[in-house]
Amino acid sequence: MAKSLMDYLDLRKKHTPRNGARRAKLFSLAGVVGLLLVLAPPPLASAHGEQSQQPFERTSTVAFYDTQFSTDRLDVGQELTITGTLRIMNSWPDHTIAPPDLGYLTVNTPGPVFMVEEREMSGMFTPQSVKVSKGGIYPYKIVLKARIPGTWHVHPAMAMEGTGTLVGEGKYITINDAGTFTEPQTLSDGRNVDLASYGLGRVVIWHVLGLLVAVAYAAFWLRKSLLQRAAVVNAGGGATLVTPKERNVSIGIAIVALVLGLGGYAYAQVFDGPHIPPQVARLSPVPQTPSGLARQLETQVQSAVFQEKTGTLVLKVNVDNKSNSPVRLDRLQFADYVVTVTDGAKPDTDGVATVSPSGPIPPGGSSNLTVELDARSLLSRNLLPTNDAQIRVTGLMFFQDAAGQTSTSEINELTSGVLPEYGTQ
Known part of the structure; x- marks a missing residue:
């Protein structure tokens, strides 16, 4: 064994000069290539990562609507407030993912560019995960403090146990390179510290x-x-x-x-001290009480048909208005994509839907509505699962009466299977 090892090492010595020169050339070439890669300016990456999620994850789980951002431009250290309403959908796909039970209200941003100062659900301070229920409607509020200058895409989000983070409508927010980020706090021993630099x-x-x-x-x-x-x-x-x-x-x-x-x-x-373990309190925000109109309006999606050649989605909706005021369909929402009902518009217009018969539904009356909208917009946003094992469409319908009172109804996954019509002209 020793002799064979010495023979091997002697053989390596004979070839060392040639192999060494070859390695030197390879290392030099690799160094030049590496230097060029370092000096080359990187391309700007920009995308909406939420569109990579499955359609049912975005439309059948948590719906964010009436989302408002207090500003789209602020300085470092200033506050941004996000308000709106989130709904744990009745159409939550229990057959695919775990039922909704525990969720955490948060924001989805490209890194720690903001600091969460305050978060509320149904007016309750919710610093930790909270108990939620299917069908629950929760007004929310998130207050953020700007940390890092730049233009960032910000989403309100709900992180659900067993499912992941589900995001709402996003908006680009610019943080100017001005101001200073500080977070003064008083510790339990009386010391005043700045959490931005403490420790x-x-x-x-x-x-x-x-x-x-x-x-x-x-x-x-x-x-x-x-x-x-x-x-x-x-x-x-x-x-x-x-x-x-x-x-x-x-x-x-x-x-x-x-x-x-x-x-x-x-x-x-x-x-350091005194030391207190992280405290856990499982709060249960109270869901919002349905409006008077919501209690007097019954809706049922009878069918959903995707016309492949025209690129149109046709919904047949039965509406029973038991209120004492005329009611009209105002808009529809699929995940963060909002479609406004407009009389006289063509159904192939992005962001617009047509309804027939047009006009409000009279008090005490009922109507079978035909709603048409551009399905190509849904397809481009990965919101219409035409290639999945379950071709379903899920979303929200918003009705409004003469006084401006609103009612929100679901386009329910369990009743709204999409029927493709590939031969429709």
Whole structure:
């Protein structure tokens, strides 16, 4: 074995100059390519990631509507308020994902560009996850403080246990490079601190210490050529690679790392305090009471037909108006896509739907409405699942009476299967 190993190493020495020159050329070429990649300006990436989610996740789970942003431009340290209403849909697909029970009101942003100052559901302060119920309607409010300058796409969102984060309508918000971000707080021991920088120096110190240990350990093992070690292993001498000295050094570095970890814990116990474990309180916001109009209006989607050639979605809706005021269909919403009902518009117009018969539904009357809208807009937003195992359409219909009172009804997944008509002209 020893002789064969020596023969192998002698053979490597004979070819070292040529192989070394070849490796030098390859490394030089790789260095030039790497330098060009570093110097080249990166392309600007921009996309709506929520459109990658399955249609049922966006339309049948949590619906955000009447979303309002207090501003679209502010300075660092100023506040942005998002208000609106979220609805846990009755059409929540229990057969596909876990039933809705626990949710967390939040925002979806490209990193920590804002800090959440306040969040409310149904007027209740909700700093943690809350209990929700299917069919529940919750007015919400989120107050954010601007941190990092730039233009950012911001969504209100609801993170549901077992499902993931479900987002509402988004908007681009510009944070000007002006102002200062601070977050003053009073600790339980009476100290006044700024959470924007509190403990930052200690975090940096411990990271640097850990990095030094890691670099020292890596440098110790990389002091020998990896190719040389590979040659020894290939020749069957792997058992001789690690020397007693190297074992002792590795044990020493492990002890240093352990001492650093335990020392950091001991330091925090001695110099910080008092220590209080994170507190958990499972609140249950009270769902909004349905409006008087909602209690007197009954709707039922009879059918949903996708006309493939014309690109039109046709809904047949039965409406029974038991109120004492005329009612009309005002708009529809699928996830964050809003379609407004307009008399005289063509159904192939983006964001517009037509209804026949036109005009309001009289008090005490009923009507079978035919609603037509451009399905190509739904397809382009990945909201119409024409290639899924269950071709369903789910959304909201908003009705309004003469006094401006509104009622929200669901286009329910369980009753609104899409029937494709591929031969329709």
